[in-house]
Amino acid sequence: MSTEATAAPLRSARGGKYLTFALGHEEYGLEILKVREIIGSMEITAVPRTPRHVKGVINLRGQVISVIDLRSRFAMEPAEQTDETCIIVVETSVDGRTHNTGIIVDRVKEVLDISQEQIEDAPSFGDSVSSNFILGMGKVGESVKILLDIDRVLDGPDALTPTAEAA
């Protein structure tokens, strides 16, 4: 999957503040401007006949929002729910309408300033890993944060995981 052309406009302004979180041992970053709030895990109402990574819906102060399990979205092993498991509510916009979606992560780390120079393009992993939802790799000290293009993660045209119905 070639993303060279489509990812190009993003490349110019990738530096900025990122909220980092962990899935297992991997660390990811989300543009802070897309993050609306972080809430503790709560009871999620499952919605039948939706893709497996859609965990269901929750009540966010009167608004019903869908919740995505990021591990399942990335086809990672499911993890036990802990006290640190939480839901990051992100705001994305599709066709000019903004909407909120919750994403379940193992634990939230910190907000980091990552400058343009610290960010490199994602290397090509071949067919085994889809990289078109990665904005870039942020190098902070010794560690590498995977910076996510959350709009693509949520609405990406290609399914990253098989849906429940196909399964």
Next chain:
Amino acid sequence: MSRPDQTGVDKQLTASTPSIEACDALLSSIDQLTAQLLAADPEDLPSLAHVHEELLKLSAGIESQSARTGAIDAHKAATQAQKLIELIVLREVDDAHAALQQVTQLINDMRSCLESSASAAAQPSEMRSGESRPSQPPAAVAAPSHASAQPLEEAPLNPADLPLLSEFTEEARSHLETAETELLKLEDTPDNLEAVNAIFRAFHTIKGVAGFLNLRQIGALAHAAESLLDLVRKNQRAVDQQLVDVILQSIDMMKLLVAAGELAGKANTAIGHQPELPALLERLQRAATWPADNAVPQSPASSTAVPAATDHAAPTGDSSPTASTRRVGESTIKVSTSRLDSLINMVGELVIAQAMVNQDMATLSAGNHRLVRHVTQTGKIVRELQDLAMSMRMVPIGGLFQKMTRLVRDLAHKLGKQIDLEISGAETELDRNVVDAIGDPLVHMVRNAADHGIEPPDLRIAAGKPATGMIRLHARHEAGCIVIEIANDGRGLSKERILRKAIANGIVQPSQELSDAEIYKLIFHAGLSTAEKISDVSGRGVGMDVVRKNIEALRGRIDITTTEGQGSVFTIRLPLTLAVIDGLVARVGKNRYILPTTSIEQSIRPTPDQLSTVQQRGEMVTVRGSVLPLFRLHRLFGVNPASEDPTQGLVVIVRDNARRACLLVNELLGQQQVVIKSLGDGIGRVTGVSGGAILGDGTVSLILDIPGLLELAAGRAGDQP
């Protein structure tokens, strides 16, 4: 369009009695205007537009005072000030600040002219304050004569104007709606000058803003329509059918152009060229220069129209101050629907939070009377707040009914019938979303009533009925619903014809026994039209089934009562709001689902001998003699039930039109009203689920969509082992 509308004001002096109050009202609006001007900035287009509009009203007011000495000069000053503002807005003056000052000066002149006339009112004479003549406006105003033959070149829109444009389209639409209503009034009462003025104002405002935004086609059309109407205002043109028709066409064209403008604004292109426009402009011009043909006796020579001038001066003089006071009195503000929705959401959340506090209070603090009292009081306020929030989305149905007036008029013309439309209950309020959704079905039904229901005049007379048919639209509230009735005194539904047609089309079997109500309901079947011939109005048999679908989508229902030869009444019952439904909360395993009460017939706990199977898998329940398929909700949704045994659970009999089925759930927890929420864009449409609702404990529960669920079950039934 920089051409001012009243360049050649050539009013004849008439000997009407001057009205001091009207003059005072004018003076005070002049004072207000001066204050606004002092604060105005040449860059601030909206406020300039407002000043312009005020000036227009003023000059209309002054015109009605034309009997007065001094009024002519005041009117000239007002016209000049208007022109100047137009120039400032169009950036055609070098020094906008100086020009603004000039406007202020002109308005001062205007005031002094009027004042001097007021003091002279006691002794009306030809004593004019002629030499206080205000300074000349820049020469650039010499309006290029309006050449409709040339195509009107549209420039691409200036991106900076886009916010103005969306405001304009919205306002233009409401102006056009007013104009349409007033025009239809005018058609019935051709001497209604107030209506003429209202239509004129609508076009004039549109013209003004179109000028700022450089929308040439809109401007040209508004200008032509306005010029024609101006002749009517000046009594140089009578109101006749030709005029009403051409103005109606202009309104329609304007709607098209406004819609095109909106699209162009979004796409950031120029408005597309409307091929029909030049012809329409020409018709407008012809209508203006054609007073003699259909002349009403007093119309052609305005110079002698002394009595006419006096009796129209009175209403206009009155109407302009009342119009401005009415504006103040209403004092509404526009709020975007998304804000309103989030307010309603927040209030909904507050209600839930309050319910939780209430629950805690009951268990934790029994005996603390102070606390109980306060919490109860809070609860009362919260409920009132909720009622208020819900009422904010309510709008009267009148606007929608008003549109039908136009429809009936056009249909009557087209079909050669005489039809009156009677509207009652226009003030009945319902949810804005329902109003939007009911529009199309209502158009269908009214169209049907006019086309099929009402007979041609000769048949009506032969049947001993008045030649003019009657369609009645009535709305009222009834038991938490809104009821809309569409009645006509036409030929009514013919049972035999419907039945014959239905049998011919294979919708029913000849052997089937149907009750009257069932026969009438057949007209909602797709493919059944009893109209003898297909017209371009209706008769294709697609309308009524769409009507029924739309109404059912709104969780409403439609009933028919009819007497052959005397007419029919279609009664639509709709919930007041789409936001709240009555539902039964059912539990399946740990999951709670809400079943809309309207789709539920009854619930039973089946006994083993009621259960049977087909080929050992299709399960059935026999309820009072009818055999219904049994679907297990947990299987459809892939969740774990508390028990698989139907005799341990409950079977809910649900209905989607004629289809009935049983749904197996573990238990029913109770009935409650819930607020429907969308599941969010992230999930999209889920078959069998129509939305989510937040229950008292703050968790989300899914609302079941029974028709979808039955389809799902039907599709699954085959592939399930």
